[in-house]
Amino acid sequence: xxxxxxxxxxxxxxxxxxxxxxxxxxxxxxxxxxxxxxxxxxxxxxxxxxxxxxxxxxxxxxxxxxxxxxxxxxxxxxxxxxxxxxxxxxxxxxxxxxxxxxxxxxxxxxxxxxxxxxxxxxxxxxxxxxxxxxxxxxxxxxxxxxxxxxxxxxxxxxxxxxxxxxxxxxxxxxxxxxxxxxxxxxxxxxxxxxxxxxxxxxxxxxxxxxxxxxxxxxxxxxxxxxxxxxxxxxxxxxxxxxxxxxxxxxxxxxxxxxxxxxxxxxxxxxxxxxxxxxxxxxxxxxxxxxxxxxxxxxxxxxxxxxxxxxxxxxxxxxxxxxxxxxxxxxxxxxxxxxxxxxxxxxxxxxxxxxxxxxxxx
Amino acid sequence: xxxxxxxxxxxxxxxxxxxxxxxxxxxxxxxxxxxxxxxxxxxxxxxxxxxxxxxxxxxxxxxxxxxxxxxxxxxxxxxxxxxxxxxxxxxxxxxxxxxxxxxxxxxxxxxxxxxxxxxxxxxxxxxxxxxxxxxxxxxxxx
Numbered sequence: 021x022x023x024x025x026x027x028x029x030x031x032x033x034x035x036x037x038x039x040x041x042x043x044x045x046x047x048x049x050x051x052x053x054x055x056x057x058x059x060x061x062x063x064x065x066x067x068x069x070x071x072x073x074x075x076x077x078x079x080x081x082x083x084x085x086x087x088x089x090x091x092x093x094x095x096x097x098x099x100x101x102x103x104x105x106x107x108x109x110x111x112x113x114x115x116x117x118x119x120x121x122x123x124x125x126x127x128x129x130x131x132x133x134x135x136x137x138x139x140x141x142x143x144x145x146x147x148x149x150x151x152x153x154x155x156x157x158x159x160x161x162x163x164x165x166x167x168x169x170x171x172x173x174x175x176x177x178x179x180x181x182x183x184x185x186x187x188x189x190x191x192x193x194x195x196x197x198x199x200x201x202x203x204x205x206x207x208x209x210x211x212x213x214x215x216x217x218x219x220x221x222x223x224x225x226x227x228x229x230x231x232x233x234x235x236x237x238x239x240x241x242x243x244x245x246x247x248x249x250x251x252x253x254x255x256x257x258x259x260x261x262x263x264x265x266x267x268x269x270x271x272x273x274x275x276x277x278x279x280x281x282x283x284x285x286x287x288x289x290x291x292x293x294x295x296x297x298x299x300x301x302x303x304x305x306x307x308x309x310x311x312x313x314x315x316x317x318x319x320x321x322x323x324x325x326x327x328x329x330x331x332x333x334x335x336x337x338x339x340x341x342x343x344x345x346x347x348x349x350x351x352x353x354x355x356x357x358x359x360x361x362x363x364x365x366x367x368x369x370x371x372x373x374x375x376x377x378x379x380x381x
Numbered sequence: 382x383x384x385x386x387x388x389x390x391x392x393x394x395x396x397x398x399x400x401x402x403x404x405x406x407x408x409x410x411x412x413x414x415x416x417x418x419x420x421x422x423x424x425x426x427x428x429x430x431x432x433x434x435x436x437x438x439x440x441x442x443x444x445x446x447x448x449x450x451x452x453x454x455x456x457x458x459x460x461x462x463x464x465x466x467x468x469x470x471x472x473x474x475x476x477x478x479x480x481x482x483x484x485x486x487x488x489x490x491x492x493x494x495x496x497x498x499x500x501x502x503x504x505x506x507x508x509x510x511x512x513x514x515x516x517x518x519x520x521x522x523x
Binding site: 032 | 492517
């Protein structure tokens with residue numbers, strides 16, 4: 021009470037006290053401002069983004085990792101660093117999400133943040149995955165970042181940028197198959213498969229399954245294709261397929277050239293789920309092994325007193341390049357006065373083929 | 382007189398010259414995109430506030446010259462008030478917001494928000510105390 025009264029009675033002393041307060045507050049203000057400015061000025065130039073990496077988890081999710089390094093050389097710690105990242109497509113549907121934080125970089129320390137963007141193939145619609153796999157489009161990357169320099173400053177920012185998404189499986193093509201005989205009921209078809217990985221981030225790696233269907237939609241064969249395509253590169257490898265020959269049409273296939281049409285459905289799996297499926301036509305001009313089989317008019321001449329010699333010219337074209345040489349024999353199956361009935365048997369790769377030839381002579 | 386001129390020059394440098402030329406001063410040490418962003422943000426934040434810095438420099442010089450006179454208290458009140466106004470305007474009331482320039486790298490754009498209320502309050506205290514001191518001097522000499 022006494023000292024307060026002395027101050028009031030002596031205004032110059034009050035001024036002195038205010039002067040002291042001004043100096044103290046000025047030092048505190050300059051110190052606070054300088055600390056903030058120094059921390060920002062020395063930290064911002066150290067922010068660096070490392071090389072972007074990708075990985076696929078066991079669940080099939082594709083992770084895109086963006087490493088960010090930050091050094092805090094200022095007097096204040098950088099706290100509550102939080103980055104939420106979202107990648108959306110042209111319809112504004114979220115495709116990838118990622119977050120990091122909250123993290124704190126102590127004064128004088130260096131820290132690395134790994135912003136992970138996760139493309140979860142299990143949660144995205146199949147049609148969207150299919151479109152992303154085969155179509156290049158412009159995506160949008162949005163990031164919401166916040167941090168603070170406690171206790172003085174809190175900063176938040178929202179940034180969006182276009183991201184050119186290149187189709188990982190672009191211009192998928194299957195070439196003309198090269199057939200080879202596997203056994204009497206199946207052939208192998210070596211089909212050149214090509215596509216371009218136009219994506220600048222993703223490596224397409226894994227096993228592609230190829231299923232072959234006939235015109236009725238029945239699965240008649242298939243095969244697998246090992247794929248490892250780095251970003252921005254092309255793929256061209258042969259796929260070995262095993263295709264069953266249509267048993268119901270076998271007789272026709274042996275004698276008649278035909279155009280065989282199939283559908284090849286190629287799928288890529290990730291985490292046990294189809295992430296991409298493409299249907300491509302495969303056609304092959306089948307050349308019959310006994311094409312144009314015909315017999316000329318037989319000649320029958322006496323052989324001895326009890327038999328006649330029947331001579332018949334048999335003609336056909338083995339159009340198959342991959343079949344081994346054909347062999348066969350002709351057996352007189354039935355003989356009457358007329359007509360003569362011959363059984364023509366040819367041993368082919370697909371088993372013995374018999375045809376009855378009726379002759380009048 | 383000399384100390385007054387030096388103080389006024391310091392005020393001119395810190396509260397007018399540096400804010401007005403901030404972009405040009407930092408652009409040399411930043412990449413072009415970063416410099417453009419900093420320049421754009423600085424222009425949005427600073428605005429026309431540095432004009433007050435010019436008036437402050439003059440008043441600080443006058444205060445040094447007229448120290449001890451009858452009007453010194455009034456000058457202190459003006460200086461304190463203008464410093465407080467300058468601080469308040471520079472900090473946009475404590476919450477600074479704006480849009481990032483559209484010419485950021487890779488076509489990025491966005492917005493930012495800075496909550497610097499506490500720092501603003503800390504910086505306002507000396508100004509407000511200067512006003513109090515001016516008022517006390519006026520009261521004493523009145």
